[in-house]
Amino acid sequence: MKYVQSVESVAIPEGVTVSIKSRVVKVTGPRGELVKALKHVDVAFEKVNNKLIKLYVHNGDRKHVATLRTVKSLITNLIKGVTVGYKYKMKFVYAHFPINVNVIEKEGSKLIEIRNFLGDKKVREVPIPTDVTCELGQKDELIVTGNSVEDVSQTCADVQQICRVRNKDIRKFLDGIYVSERGHIAEEL
Numbered sequence: 001m002k003y004v005q006s007v008e009s010v011a012i013p014e015g016v017t018v019s020i021k022s023r024v025v026k027v028t029g030p031r032g033e034l035v036k037a038l039k040h041v042d043v044a045f046e047k048v049n050n051k052l053i054k055l056y057v058h059n060g061d062r063k064h065v066a067t068l069r070t071v072k073s074l075i076t077n078l079i080k081g082v083t084v085g086y087k088y089k090m091k092f093v094y095a096h097f098p099i100n101v102n103v104i105e106k107e108g109s110k111l112i113e114i115r116n117f118l119g120d121k122k123v124r125e126v127p128i129p130t131d132v133t134c135e136l137g138q139k140d141e142l143i144v145t146g147n148s149v150e151d152v153s154q155t156c157a158d159v160q161q162i163c164r165v166r167n168k169d170i171r172k173f174l175d176g177i178y179v180s181e182r183g184h185i186a187e188e189l
Contacts, residue, residue, distance in 0.1 A: 003057070006065045008072045010053045016079055018053060020045045025075055029082025031186075032131075032147050036078055043071050081147040085185035088156045092140040094118075094175045099163075101142055101177070103134050110134070112142070112155075117163055118175055126158045142177065145185055 012018055016029040023039045042064065044056040053075065057068050080086075092099040100115040106125075112134055114124040128134055132146035132155050142159070146152040156179050163176040 002059050002061055003065050004059065006057045006060060006068055008055045008068050009048075010055070010072055010075050010079070012051050012053065013079065013083060016082060017050070018047070018075070018079070020047060020053070025078065027075070027078040027082050029079070031082050031085050034078045034081055034148055036074060038071060038074070041067055041071055043068055077149045080184075081149060083186070085145060085147050086149045086152045087143065087145045087183050087185045088152055088179055089137065089181040089183075090142040090144065090156060090159060090177050091180040092142070092177050095173075097175075099140075099175070099177065101136065103128070103136065112159055114159070114163060114177070118165065118173070124162045126155070126162055128155060141180075 016027065018028075019026045023037070023041070023043075023045065025036045025038060025045075027034050027036075042057070044058070046054045046056065048054055055068055055071055057065055060068075092101065097116050097119040099117050102113045102115075104111050104113050110128040112126040112128060114126070117124065129146075129148075129151045131148060132144060132151050134142060134144050134155070137143045144152050144155050146155075159177050160179065165173040165175060
């Protein structure tokens with residue numbers, strides 16, 4: 001079944017400017033600027049005024065209309081990123097061998113260095129994107145913050161994946177670094 005016209009709208013809060021040019025969305029706010037290219041998505045954008053953006057799909061089927069909601073969520077995440085930011089907390093879980101984590105700088109790029117995971121001599125390294133900051137919190141805690149939810153969550157996913165237990169029973173060996181808390185850097189407006 002084809003839908004003649006499907007419409008979604010995104011409200012723009014005070015202090016945030018959104019510009020759309022040839023499906024490249026640029027959001028500027030108090031915490032910085034984020035850019036997202038949506039050239040591959042067949043959705044029409046209309047900036048009604050400085051407070052509202054409307055998204056359209058004409059004659060779309062069910063899957064095409066579903067991308068409309070995805071684009072709305074992407075723009076909402078950009079707006080939330082430049083206003084309040086994203087903060088993920090990760091906990092180190094180990095039974096015997098304490099996991100040693102450091103944030104280092106090597107050859108001009110920052111890395112998360114993981115040592116002594118399950119007693120391994122291997123040093124695991126996860127690159128940190130430029131707009132993401134990582135710091136060690138209280139005991140056995142890593143705090144990952146940034147404006148882009150995609151970069152912050154991908155960094156956490158990379159850390160969790162590099163600490164996967166292999167060739168052992170994962171019901172018994174629960175060691176790893178896991179996301180324990182998700183939230184925002186600033187209090188929500």
